[in-house]
Amino acid sequence: MYSEHCTNKDFTMKRSSVCFLLVIILFIGIIPPVGADAVEDRPPYYLDENKSRYEAFAAKNPSMPYDKVIAYVNANVDYGPYNNIETIKNPSSTSAMLNKNFILSSDYVPKDLVTLPGGGLLRAEAAAAFIKMRDAANQDGLTLAVRSSYRTFGDQVASYNLVMDSYGRDSAEASVARAGHSEHQLGLTLDLAPMAGLTGPLTAMHFEDTAQYSWLLEHGHEYGFILRYPSAYVHIHNYVFEPFHWRYVGVKIATNMFNEGITTLEEYYGKYLSPAVRMKLRFTHLSRLTQSLPVFPDISSIPPSQTNALW
Numbered sequence: 261m262y263s264e265h266c267t268n269k270d271f272t273m274k275r276s277s278v279c280f281l282l283v284i285i286l287f288i289g290i291i292p293p294v295g296a297d298a299v300e301d302r303p304p305y306y307l308d309e310n311k312s313r314y315e316a317f318a319a320k321n322p323s324m325p326y327d328k329v330i331a332y333v334n335a336n337v338d339y340g341p342y343n344n345i346e347t348i349k350n351p352s353s354t355s356a357m358l359n360k361n362f363i364l365s366s367d368y369v370p371k372d373l374v375t376l377p378g379g380g381l382l383r384a385e386a387a388a389a390f391i392k393m394r395d396a397a398n399q400d401g402l403t404l405a406v407r408s409s410y411r412t413f414g415d416q417v418a419s420y421n422l423v424m425d426s427y428g429r430d431s432a433e434a435s436v437a438r439a440g441h442s443e444h445q446l447g448l449t450l451d452l453a454p455m456a457g458l459t460g461p462l463t464a465m466h467f468e469d470t471a472q473y474s475w476l477l478e479h480g481h482e483y484g485f486i487l488r489y490p491s492a493y494v495h496i497h498n499y500v501f502e503p504f505h506w507r508y509v510g511v512k513i514a515t516n517m518f519n520e521g522i523t524t525l526e527e528y529y530g531k532y533l534s535p536a537v538r539m540k541l542r543f544t545h546l547s548r549l550t551q552s553l554p555v556f557p558d559i560s561s562i563p564p565s566q567t568n569a570l571w
């Protein structure tokens with residue numbers, strides 16, 4: 261008798277567990293698959309809320325592949341320089357997005373700045389990566405010298421004003437970030453030179469013609485650095501071509517960009533890093549997981565003695 265009592269209790273518990281499980285599955289089942297696109301050829305980073313902006317940006321850029329249109333709109337590139345400026349919420353992240361649509365607070369100072377050999381400040385992780393990269397370049401017979409590294413908000417005001425006073429506002433707008441928009445304030449960025457002691461305008465040293473530049477294009481990502489303002493994407497980043505300006509984003513992102521042929525941080529951000537995209541990708545993942553759960557049998561028509569055996 262004891263064993264029969266035990267079996268009934270056991271069965272009741274199992275049956276409640278089954279019901280509970282079925283309620284959960286039913287609940288998950290009725291949630292619309294948020295990440296699943298109605299149109300199959302939409303990439304996973306397509307955001308429904310940006311639909312009209314995608315269409316408008318595509319109309320202005322008819323030769324641009326649609327996946328890039330989507331990515332750039334997700335990165336707010338369609339707003340144009342210094343419009344709809346957003347204050348960045350993760351300034352200490354090595355993948356922080358900073359450009360003419362994103363701004364740092366004026367009092368942001370990285371907490372882990374260290375002095376580079378030869379002077380200048382950079383965040384510790386980026387400095388260690390640069391030293392490894394510089395030593396590797398050196399092994400290949402090339403010198404990588406630093407012209408500029410971390411700059412404060414105040415330094416950036418001075419840089420902008422200096423160029424504006426010397427060359428005019430248009431030149432300043434094209435070649436110097438307004439204060440709060442400079443990646444140098446992140447403490448993750450270097451302006452490089454093929455030798456120490458060079459002076460004069462950075463563009464005048466034509467870093468793009470040096471063996472160092474070719475070496476960086478091939479190996480920079482191995483140390484976490486990317487060319488931030490490439491020549492073919494001036495209409496995206498809205499600066500002049502800056503072959504000397506290298507941004508640390510970490511080896512993982514830099515390598516992903518290299519392998520996928522993504523040449524701007526804006527495109528990578530719009531595909532993988534924007535908070536809205538990350539949220540959608542997370543839901544897509546969850547939705548796929550729930551869809552891959554095993555289908556449970558309909559137990560309503562099966563006698564309890566047999567359903568008991570199912571579990």
Ligand SMILES: [Zn+2]
Nearest residue numbers: 444450451505
């Ligand atoms: Zn720079």
